[in-house]
Amino acid sequence: MGKGALSGESVPTVDFDRDVDREGTASLKYDGRREVFGTDEVIPLWVADMDFAAPAAVTQALAQRAMHPVYGYTVYPDSLYDSLMGWLKHRHDWEVRREWIMMCPGVVPSLYAAVTAFSAAGGSVVVQPPVYFPFFSAVTDSGRRLVHNPLRLREGRYTVDFDHLEQCAADASLLLLCSPHNPVGRVWSEPELERVLRIAQAHDLVVFSDEVHADLVYPGNRHRVLARLALQADGTCRNIVTAVAPSKAFNIPGLNLSALVVPDPACRDALARVFDAMHVSASNPFSIVAFEAAYREGGPWLDALMEYLRHSREEVAGYLAAHVPEIRLVEPEGTYLLWLDCRALAVRLGMNDSQLRHFFVREAGVGMSPGTLFGEVGSGFMRLNLGTPRRTLRTALERIRDAVHGAGPALP
Numbered sequence: 085m086g087k088g089a090l091s092g093e094s095v096p097t098v099d100f101d102r103d104v105d106r107e108g109t110a111s112l113k114y115d116g117r118r119e120v121f122g123t124d125e126v127i128p129l130w131v132a133d134m135d136f137a138a139p140a141a142v143t144q145a146l147a148q149r150a151m152h153p154v155y156g157y158t159v160y161p162d163s164l165y166d167s168l169m170g171w172l173k174h175r176h177d178w179e180v181r182r183e184w185i186m187m188c189p190g191v192v193p194s195l196y197a198a199v200t201a202f203s204a205a206g207g208s209v210v211v212q213p214p215v216y217f218p219f220f221s222a223v224t225d226s227g228r229r230l231v232h233n234p235l236r237l238r239e240g241r242y243t244v245d246f247d248h249l250e251q252c253a254a255d256a257s258l259l260l261l262c263s264p265h266n267p268v269g270r271v272w273s274e275p276e277l278e279r280v281l282r283i284a285q286a287h288d289l290v291v292f293s294d295e296v297h298a299d300l301v302y303p304g305n306r307h308r309v310l311a312r313l314a315l316q317a318d319g320t321c322r323n324i325v326t327a328v329a330p331s332k333a334f335n336i337p338g339l340n341l342s343a344l345v346v347p348d349p350a351c352r353d354a355l356a357r358v359f360d361a362m363h364v365s366a367s368n369p370f371s372i373v374a375f376e377a378a379y380r381e382g383g384p385w386l387d388a389l390m391e392y393l394r395h396s397r398e399e400v401a402g403y404l405a406a407h408v409p410e411i412r413l414v415e416p417e418g419t420y421l422l423w424l425d426c427r428a429l430a431v432r433l434g435m436n437d438s439q440l441r442h443f444f445v446r447e448a449g450v451g452m453s454p455g456t457l458f459g460e461v462g463s464g465f466m467r468l469n470l471g472t473p474r475r476t477l478r479t480a481l482e483r484i485r486d487a488v489h490g491a492g493p494a495l496p
């Protein structure tokens with residue numbers, strides 16, 4: 085595989101406006117619509133994958149691998165680790181040692197493994213809703229207790245309730261941190277992360293820092309790797325597990341490969357025991373080459389993507405403010421997910437959450453994720469996935485506008 089670009093090189097021309105027909109590709113987002121929404125007649129702006137073609141370097145690496153006709157068991161090659169270490173160093177100023185890296189078949193499986201590794205049966209795990217819903221199921225499916233530290237929403241911006249986090253931490257052993265935060269789009273600042281660290285250290289909490297959205301950050305914000313803020317003199321840090329993957333940034337989530345970076349040997353041992361018990365072994369040949377190609381050569385594509393998404397985000401914000409002010413956008417600092425505050429609309433129409441969801445599906449023909457999926461505090465919100473050509477977004481916005489303008493209060 086060629087050396088390629090990591091950062092700072094010229095941005096290539098990538099046509100994010102190009103429509104890619106995904107129907108019939110066993111796509112959850114498209115082919116799963118009938119099951120999820122009860123109809124195929126919705127513009128799907130829900131599950132977190134994008135409608136854009138992956139970087140050409142990824143497609144080429146996959147095609148080249150496919151041409152070799154033996155698809156046997158694999159090992160993780162040195163070049164795979166090198167690509168991740170190079171990416172973290174160049175993009176996140178984080179020097180990672182090879183022995184800290186544990187490859188996993190996705191971030192969510194590693195979240196489940198962390199819950200088993202770092203909490204006892206019946207023990208408490210802290211989550212900060214509204215949050216990506218497997219943060220809940222990883223805890224409850226494993227027979228642990230969820231301790232909620234809801235984010236606070238003030239003047240359109242979410243923050244961590246640190247006083248309450250301190251109380252929650254007192255009898256918990258693990259904090260699941262989402263950084264940047266899906267669905268509210270916060271890119272946590274260094275002072276915020278420092279406070280999280282201080283609380284975690286004071287209460288001997290392990291922090292599982294899910295940083296899968298770390299590369300999807302808008303100008304004016306900077307993602308800080310939590311572990312990097314906790315470095316000790318020897319370059320390691322205690323009790324922090326960082327999950328990273330090229331899946332979200334380079335739009336290859338269906339390939340199911342991620343990595344944990346775990347400088348603390350005790351944490352590594354605990355996780356290794358869980359992975360061994362589940363017989364999690366090396367991944368498939370395609371995931372491996374795609375992972376490596378994305379981190380090694382995808383930088384310029386990603387820069388172009390962020391430019392495109394930034395414009396899309398601004399267009400949606402402008403459109404809603406001008407045409408549908410009852411829906412307020414919680415301005416994201418990162419991620420391609422938009423958190424829409426529809427509470428005023430729901431009140432005017434006299435709708436509960438289920439009615440609100442159906443309203444968008446049936447009246448607007450737009451399939452978004454309902455806010456309550458991310459916890460009770462998501463009531464009255466919807467999550468919209470921005471990762472689609474702008475023409476499609478415009479159609480979805482027009483449909484929402486027409487539905488909202490044409491709607492009266494719900495029938496009892």
Ligand SMILES: Cc1ncc(COP(=O)(O)O)c(C=O)c1O
Nearest residue numbers: 132190191192216266296337342
């Ligand atoms: C915060 C977060 N973590 C993990 C995932 C999924 O990770 P994976 O597909 O690697 O299991 C997502 C997907 O949306 C996510 O938003």
